[in-house]
Amino acid sequence: MRRIPWTLVVFAALLVVPFIGSRFYTFVATDIVIVSLFAMSLNLLLGYTGLVSFGHAAYFGIGAYTCALLMKSANVPFLPSLLAAGLMAGSFALLFGFFCVRLTRIYFAMLTLAFAQIVWAICFKWNDVTGGEQGLPNVPYPGMEWMGSAPVLGNFRVGDHFYLTALVIVALCFAGLRRIVDSPFGRVLTVLRDNPERAQFIGVNVRAYQLAAFVVAGFFAGISGGLFGIFNRGVFPDFAFWTKSAEPLIMTILGGMGSFWGPAVGAAAFIVLNQQITSYTEYWPLTMGTVLIVLLFVFPGGIAGTLTGIVARMRARPSPGATTVPVSERGMVKPNA
Amino acid sequence: MFEFSFLFGQFLGGLTAAMFLFLIASGLSLIFGVLRVLNFAHGSFYMIGAYLAWQFVHAIAPAPEGFWLAALAAALSIALLGGILERALLRHLYSREELYQLLFTYALVLILGDLAKIVWGTQQLSVSRPPSLAGSSEVFGVTIPHYNLFVMVLGPSIAIGFWYILQRTALGRIVRAAALDRETLGALGANVGWVYTGMFMMGSFLAGLGGALVTPIKSIVPGMDVEIIVEAFIVVVIGGLGSFWGTFLGALIYGQVLSFGILIFPRFSIFAVSVLMAAILIIRPWGLLGRPLK
Secondary structure: OOOOOHHHHHHHHHHHHHHHOOHHHHHHHHHHHHHHHHHHHHHHHHHHHOOOOOOOHHHHHHHHHHHHHHHHHOOOOHHHHHHHHHHHHHHHHHHHHHHHOOOOHHHHHHHHHHHHHHHHHHHHHOHHHHOHHHOEEOOOOOOOHHHHHOOOHHHOOHHHHHHHHHHHHHHHHHHHHHHHHHOHHHHHHHHHHHOHHHHHHOOOOHHHHHHHHHHHHHHHHHHHHHHHHHHOOEEOHHHHOHHHHHHHHHHHHHHOOOOOOHHHHHHHHHHHHHHHHHHHOOOHHHHHHHHHHHHHHHOOOHHHHHHHHHHHHHHHOOOOOOOOOOEOOOOOEOOOO | OOOHHHHHHHHHHHHHHHHHHHHHHHHHHHHHHHHOOOOOOHHHHHHHHHHHHHHHHHHOOOOOOHHHHHHHHHHHHHHHHHHHHHHHOHHHHOOOOHHHHHHHHHHHHHHHHHHHHHHHOOOOEOOOOOHHHOOEEEEOOEEEEHHHHHHHHHHHHHHHHHHHHHHHOHHHHHHHHHHHOHHHHHHOOOOHHHHHHHHHHHHHHHHHHHHHHHOOOOOEOOOHHHHHHHHHHHHHHHHOOOOHHHHHHHHHHHHHHHHHHHHHOOOOHHHHHHHHHHHHHHHOOOOOOOOOOO
């Protein structure tokens, strides 16, 4: 059976969204695309390297403020601003990560949280630059005039243009992430997750690799934050608050951290659920908390993990006596499975 | 420079804040010390404790000293809530990775926060001071409400009480053993499951008590749960996760840094305490008085 290139199919389907012509669908799709990059960047740490960061919002926030400040206050064009957002977030990830990777487990999580609170406090209180509690409203859309005069795209609204821009950028980032996790470097990261001691025995510099993963994750979180600030038409200190760090964790658990696309699936499910539930009731956190508890107890592999399990079981059926696919406790598919 | 009475007033303000934080953070530290679970929902227990105290005060309004009964009832209700959650759910996550425990307690934050909004709405609520402590005294030119004095005495009393229970009684020996080696304790015939439940209930009781006792000083608002939990984290990290006297020291330091930080950098005192937390984690991850984990 020929393998269907699912990645391209999904990308093509997403390109079609503006043709539906609904402002609402484009809005939701933009949200999903941007936020899934945030969740995917976290999963490089969580699912691949085995590091539980509770302060990933710091890099999202740094990216958002960098991009917004450059575009709004310094009139820098969009692409350089966005790149700067990623680089700035990556640099802070290098600085903070240098200290974080020296700690293990719960202390690592606490230090990432502490650094995120520092970033939040700066955003919240440095009124002259960050606008303090009020944030920075009215971040401009990037100049996308060429799209307005292009043949098919000319009929679309500016929101659609931004959606397509964000989609292409995020797709490029995903391609980059895919290359990274499939590279020898990415393989070493999974070794660090499964057995850091053994990695050390065979001469891997554990901290250097963890730090590299931390920086890459910070860079992509920064890109995601930069895009989100524009999409949201403003950046606010809440972008770096600790509760924001919990969101990509929830999305990753929801989608399944054992597979590459899990966090993106989780982000889509999270945002669609949010849209659906908030149209019935204002008590979205209550629903999300309940969903999260069910996931933790009943489907620890998330959506992707559960589906992979079902598919694997169906494939295994023809040969009676075949054992189940080896899946580790976190619902993580083992590398050679 | 500043006058003495002004500085003394700042010091007392910091001390009052510290004693409240100590009540709450000691519960967090106790739970971490034995169960090795970092409970994000601890702040939610504190908030619900405050709301329940308000509710009970209104239910028994005619009694002049009803506040004390209401505070105790609120704290006991939170202990019960904690016990139920531990028995029914959290218990099953001990063998799993930290991430699952963290996310479980975070799910509780989401659920309890919303439930509080559903039951008590979003407007500010407040409770008046109990009549027996409604007065105030002047010390070195600073007016101190008697209620604040009471809290300043209560904090250390609870600390000494706990220290006594943990270090000098048979029950305390079991608790310390549970923190060191769960399996061996079980093999020796102790019911470790219930020791854990008991510890979780005791920690929750302290959160509920802190929430109930803070109501005469601070008004009850939604969002107080996610704010206090970060403060409590900072306190336990400074002192040392799981260290009882460390938490006490951490609370004292936190209160004073916040209180005097406002004088030096009016805008950046919340920044200063976060930096302090990060610095401690970098230099001494196990905190000022804690011991390194295995």
